Amino acid sequence: MGAVNGDVYLDHAATSWPKPPGVLAAIEEYFANAGGNTGRSGHRRSIAASRTVSLARETLADLLAAESPDDLVFTKNATEGLNVAILGLVRDGARVVTTSLEHNSVMRPLRYLEERGRCTVEAVHADGNTGELDLDEWEARLRAAGPCVAVATHASNVTGVVLPVRALGELAAAAGVPFVVDASQTAGHVPLALSELGATAVAMPGHKGLLGPTGTGLLYVAPDAELEPLIRGGTGSQSELETQPDFAPDRYESGTLNGVGIVGLGAAAAYLTEIGIERVHARLTELGRRFRDRLGDLPGIIFYGPADPAESSGILSVNVAGVPCATVARLLDDEWGVATRAGLHCSPAAHRSLGTAPDGTLRLSWGESTTEADIDVATDALRTIVERARAAEPVGTPA
């Protein structure tokens, strides 16, 4: 580590930092006054834990406009939710239609099934800069013969571009095809009404835009969805039965819940309810414009993603001509204390689609707590790196 003169966190797309103050307070309160296992016992610490977890579920359901708190299943992250949705919906012999911008949390479960001959995977090309994809092709593939499941990301985790999931969902519903949405980059950043999305399942992390602790995630399961649970076990309910409960959320929540994480997530949801996700999105757009304005005239910076930050979820991917993105990320961290993420971002398919494989891009991603000063530090630093590269000076010590 070199001398760091800043602490600028621009890796919100990996996990958000810092969290709202209420998150830590809720966790402390939980350990002090609750701390029992949810739904398992009748004593006061179990009841207190159950009450706070139940309230968190309700707050999240209201924030995300689910029809009922029962439609929200707690998971440990979006990846778990996507695995429950994909493995629970894809039947042997199915075709899975997806996009070219998917994260490995979608692609790996799909390739796992495909390698075992249990499904085929068809990716419709989506433009990583504009988010556009051929809706006629999407519809035609959904309507082809045989059982089918559709999976799409709400926004690319590489460029932040938001995809037209509502249109994709309408076409899926009209074709009678279950539709899974990966809302990893949009939950908490882009207004989202779960009950109006037309999706069968929507997976999201609790620790990114929703501002909760790591180890939390949510899976929305539509009330009429026919989804096999991924794991089975104790739920605290129907203990006399050796078979899994058939009702949500217990059907999908076997084993002890991450109570401490969930109450933190609930506190974060209360914070987001107070400020409003519309306002968060407006703020992220404003910050995105500042990035663009301060870097836009700089030759040697290559931008990926939508020109209008309003069409993004608070992400900007760039490359500095002639300098590997991993070097740029290291310099930013070492010299300026700017945290970013370089490489393929667990999304080789998206980078291939964008033409940035195998090296990837430098991803800067911000949140509602990011300040103008943070962006100025990062953009000034990038400007310095570009100038060093153009002057053929060593841009930094070798990695």
Add this chain to the structure above:
Amino acid sequence: MKWGGVVSFYASEHAMRSERVLQRAGLQARLVPGPREVSPNCGVAVAFDWDDEPRVEQALADARVRYEAIHRFDIDDDGKIV
């Protein structure tokens, strides 16, 4: 305190939500250990004043909370039949 009615549930999540729903509706309600005579499904039940029974039923229906049954029982805060 003595209660005249008990709501039983399949899942404690729904018992917790019902307690909030009923209290927000201005009704007296309390989580109690589920009396053995009522249901083995979930460890807790919600006790309420039997005079409020129609309002309890209505509030739970409005909030679309899943419950097992509403029972007429005289119980105390510990869920014991008195």
